[in-house]
Amino acid sequence: MSALAAPFVEGLARHELRYQSCTACGHAQTLARYACAACGSAQLEWKTASGRATVHSATVVSRAPSDEFRALAPYTLVLATLDEGPRLMAHAEPGMRIGDRVAAGFFTHAGRVLVRFARAPDWPN
Numbered sequence: 001m002s003a004l005a006a007p008f009v010e011g012l013a014r015h016e017l018r019y020q021s022c023t024a025c026g027h028a029q030t031l032a033r034y035a036c037a038a039c040g041s042a043q044l045e046w047k048t049a050s051g052r053a054t055v056h057s058a059t060v061v062s063r064a065p066s067d068e069f070r071a072l073a074p075y076t077l078v079l080a081t082l083d084e085g086p087r088l089m090a091h092a093e094p095g096m097r098i099g100d101r102v103a104a105g106f107f108t109h110a111g112r113v114l115v116r117f118a119r120a121p122d123w124p125n
């Protein structure tokens with residue numbers, strides 16, 4: 001684990017989805033960086049997301065890229081747009097469609113806590 005991503009990973013352990021927010025321009029990003037991807041400012045703070053998101057794209061992985069994930073295959077991955085703005089690639093329940101409203105959940109696999117999105121149809125878009 002890199003020191004840069006530590007707050008994100010620590011958040012997962014507490015079942016929190018964290019992201020970086022730029023205090024200079026308000027841009028939000030889920031991949032930990034040293035600077036804001038939008039304006040280059042290094043004034044970044046970590047925030048905890050609501051976990052609510054919309055599916056941007058979905059794919060079924062039938063051949064796992066590593067031994068670690070082979071036990072899970074086939075599995076669904078989504079690129080989800082968090083309500084706070086940034087996008088996150090994560091596991092999801094099967095049958096996801098673009099535009100589905102989802103909620104972040106968490107599961108532990110091979111000693112790591114991972115995000116898994118599930119449908120949340122009662123939430124407004």
Ligand SMILES: [Zn+2]
Pocket residue numbers: 022023024025026027036037038039040041
């Ligand atoms: Zn910025």
